[in-house]
Amino acid sequence: MILVTGATSVIGQKLCELLAAHKKPFRAMCRKEEQLQNFRQQNIEAVLGDFTDTDSLRLAMEGCDTLFLVSPPNEKQLESEKKAIDAAKEEGITYIVRVSASDANLRISVPWAKAHAHIDHYLRSSGIAWTILKPTAFMQNFLTMTKPISKGYLPQIGGKGLVGYIDAKDIGVVAYHVLTAGEHKRATYYLNGPEALDMNEIAQQLSSVIGKKVRYLNLPSIAFRLLLRATGASRWLANGLVEQYAEVVAKHHDHDLGEEVYRLTGQQPSSFMNFAQAHRERFLGS
Known part of the structure; x- marks a missing residue:
């Protein structure tokens, strides 16, 4: 039996969908009663x-006996996930796949x-x-910028840094695939999308999708930092995002492309263009 933490995240939802479709025994963990009831309405065991x-x-x-471990970034993430690992050891979990x-x-x-x-x-x-799965930056991060994008602007501090968004x-x-194949223990996988893009290229693709010029x-x-704070980001999150884009992305420290997604799943990862088209209405501000 697999316990899926982060079951309501984009990653967790997709994992639960596949486990349910292939009738693999699993349990979804969530924090809210309405989420619990939603899983149960789908005939998914949840707690x-x-x-x-x-x-x-x-x-x-x-x-x-197996734990899928993922949690959102927050100031207590280190403490929280260490608690989860300790609890897993006490409860006899024998295998952990962690994001x-x-x-x-x-x-x-x-x-x-x-x-x-x-x-x-x-x-x-x-x-x-x-x-351990080590993905690069998520394409979903751009969904937090739909308001300025819909108005023709992509505000960022990534310079000309390239990222293989996934x-x-x-x-x-x-x-x-990792949880169900049984041959990936003690492995670390770096995951990325099919192409490395800078912010200008992201803006060009968004322009093509929404039919309106988007300028980086x-x-x-x-x-x-002020923009992030004005849109609701905590001081901790805003400072961290500034560090991430100014130090890692803009200074070209992001890792280069690999093909682990294709090797592990047999299918190519989604392109940013496909992602943008799937979320076109949101980027239009609808």
């Missing part, structure tokens, strides 16, 4: 659980990337068999 509540984690893991990040590094200034690196080290030293759904597909505005860091 309430919270990374901050060890007892709920242990109850969610009861009867499971990390391609820029995870113990010395990096991006807070969630540093947390990911510490969690990866903690998992590898836990005594539990593991596989559709989060493709990470879910990789996770399904390479903002100063302070202006981008």
